[in-house]
Structures are given as C-alpha cells and as structure tokens.
Amino acid sequence: MTVAIERPAQTQSGGAAASANATGRFAIEAGKMNVFYGSFCAVRDVDMRVPTNKITAIIGPSGCGKSTVLRCFNRMNDLIASVRIEGEVLFQGQNIYDDSVDPVEVRRRIGMVFQKPNPFPKTIYENVAWGTRINGFRGDMDEMVEKALRSAALWDEVKDKLQQSALGLSGGQQQRLCIARAIAVEPEIILMDEPASALDPIATLRIEDLMKELSEKYTIIVVTHNMQQAARISDFTAFFSVDENRTGNLIEFDETEKIFTNPSQKSTEDYITGRFG
C-alpha cells in the first residue's frame, strides 16, 4: 500500500506533531463533501476548514450528521459498507480519499477518542504501548508510555499500577487512558466524539482541561451535545442542522465567541438559545 501523505521529518517523540501542525493554517479542509448511506444523503455540501492547533466543536441537533462528519475526517466511515463520500477532505493538501492513500495511516495521524471509554482488556501500560508497537516503534517504550500518560494528565494516578488492568480504572481515568493511547502514536489531529458525555461533572472538567492543554500541540475536533461544553472549550464552532429530508447541513462556522454571543444565522441563534420556529 502506498502512503501518499508526506510526513514531516520525525526527530523525537512529540516533535512530529508540533512541526506538522506548524506547516498549515488549516488541519482539515472539507470541500463540497456529501455523505450517503446507500441512497440517503446524510450530510450535504460541507465546506469546512478546521484551523490548526485549535479546538473546533461541532454542535447541532440529533441526526444532523455531526458524528458522520467527524468520522469522515479519518475515514472511519470506510468501515461501514453502505457509506459513500463525495467531495474532498484535504489533510496537508492531500485528499485523504485518494485511492493512493492508506486509510490505516490516515487513522494513525488523525486519531479518535469515542464517547464511551474503550480501553483494551489489557494492562494500563499495554494500552498505551500497543499502537506504537504495531507501528514498529524502536525507542524507549517506558519513556514513551510515561510521556503519553503525562500528556493525558493520568501519570500521577497510574504510575504505581501500570501493570494492572485498564478496566479497573474509573470512567474518567479510562477516557484519559484512551486519550493517552491516541496521542502515543503521535497523531496531528485528535477527533473526539462526545468524549465526556459518559463521565461525571468532575471527570468532564478534567477532560476539558486536558483538551485545552493538548490543543497547544494537536488540532482537536470535538462533537458535543453539550453546548456549554462547546462554549467553554472550543476556539471555533461549527453548527449543523438537519433539513426536511433529514439531511445534515453546515449552517454556520465561526469563532466560538461569535457563535455564542452573536451568531450570524437565525437558526443558529434559535438552536443555541433553545428556541424553535
């Protein structure tokens, strides 16, 4: 398989992400993107440019295609047989849907964290080490694991039980472990699909805090049902709505402050203020 996306020179752990993200203003550029499930158009005509090293939140009512769009950004929808994608999704100038692009490499460089923490039924250590090992990592594994766990603000809580099962951790810790696992392979972008919706308020705030820290090195795109969360953590917000055909549309994309204080579109205003009609 060919990996057509040009990789930045990798020197040491973490350096790749930083240098890659410094190369362009936009981490992802979706152009005229349509997503179909069979003949049903789930999302239509998405033009969206996601700024590098910022947190972009995707909000909107149920069924507007938020998660569908997110999954398009690292070809996770490939795993669903009936899905067809039109248009383009540029990552560092390269359409990730080009035939020459290896989807596995795309997913390594554009990581994902899911709604429900899904650690492997293995030790804490192995959860973090796994991805890098299958990628052929030859450096100091202990150091790499510690670095990833520190970056995910989990190290102090697990450093004395690295060989214990990850399933013994609390929900919030498991989610941070999944974040550590995602960043261990040094992605440039982290996609998060409602990463805190299964967590209690304190664990939620820890994840939000962590996201802010991570955004210094990574581009984060987060789908959230929680508008206050989007307002708190994101730099940019995309509002999707759903039309009478149940097709999702990008209504407005702007700086988060603008979206939540003075949106340009009436339907955005109606949604975020809890109005209809």
Add this chain to the structure above:
Amino acid sequence: MGQLLRTSFARELETLQTDTLMLGSMVIQALKESVEALRRRDMDVARRLIKEDEIINSKRFEIEADCLRLIATQQPMAGDLRLIAAVLEISTELERIGDYAKGIGRIILLIGTEVLIKPLVDIPKMCDIATEMLQQSLDAFLHQDLEAARTIPLRDDEVDDLYNRVHRDLIEMILEDTSLIDRCNYLLWAAHNLERAADRVSNICERIIFTVTGEFFEFDMN
C-alpha cells in the same frame, strides 16, 4: 425570535424586562417630581425623594441579582445573553439617573424656601425633554426598536443647548453680583444633573443597539 423551549426561562426573561421598565418608571417619576419640587421649593417632597432613592437602589440590586442568577443557572446564549448583559448596564444607568433626582432633592434643601434668583424656565424644559427621551428609550428597549434607539439620543443636543443657556445666564448673574455665587451654583448643579440624565439615556440606547445587533456602539456626544 422563535418560541423558547424553556418556558420558565422565557418567563424569567420577561420578568427581567418588566422590572427594568418598572425601575425606569420610578426614575422618571422621581426626576419629574424633583424639578416640580424645586419650582415650588417643597421641602417635604425633597426629603421624600432623598429617602425614596433607597427604593430605586434596592430595585436595581434586585434586577442585578436576577441577572446573575439567570446567567449562573440558565447559561443564556446569544440574544438572551446580550439582553441580560444589557439589563445589567441599563439598570445601572437608571439607578444613576435616580441619583440625579435625589441630588436635586438635596439642592432644594440647600436653597430652602427663599425665592429663586431667576424664574425656572429652561430647567423644567430640560427635565421634560430628558424624561421624554428616557420614556422613549424604555419603549425602544421593550420593543427592541433599533431605529428608535439610534434616533432618541439626537435630542440630547436640545438638552445641551438649554444647559448652555442656563449656564451662561447664571455666570452672567454671578459676574454682576458675586454674593449670588451660592444660589446660582445650586441651580447650575440642578441643570447639570438633568444634562447628565439625558447623556445616560444615550448610554441606554447604546445598550439597546448592542442587544439587537451584538455590536458595541458609542454615540459621539460632541
């Protein structure tokens, strides 16, 4: 605006607006009474106005507390957030205008029952225009009337012209007879309070414009 899905929040926003209008009415009443009391040198009304300013102050604090409670508990967004932010500012402006009425009450006590050094003509006119502007601004706030909010402050020039005339007349009197300094000064203070009250109406209009458009706007009062 569409219908709010959160009916209790919608009701609370309406109450906030109503309370702001009520505060505005109290202030208009106080300002009118203060100038009328000045004309009649009515010490009783002057004392009552000074006392009743506390009611205006507590109404303003009540509104402020409601705004903070809604921000803390309802997480208002966009237009709702701007409305609440505007109410915080507008209630402060109204309370200050209330202070001007109280100030005129104090001036009345300083002047006492002696005859005024000049007949009150321009000062009541200033009061009429300022209170009319204030009433119009409250209507504009209620109806989120952008056009009205933009035009009401234009009348501030009329108040300024009257103030300049009062100022000139009183200075001339002082120059002719320095023993009148105190009595002229009292009237000048009263006129100045009314001139400031009209300025604050412009601030209220700026906040209405912000509520409707989301843009911070400032009238050039020069």
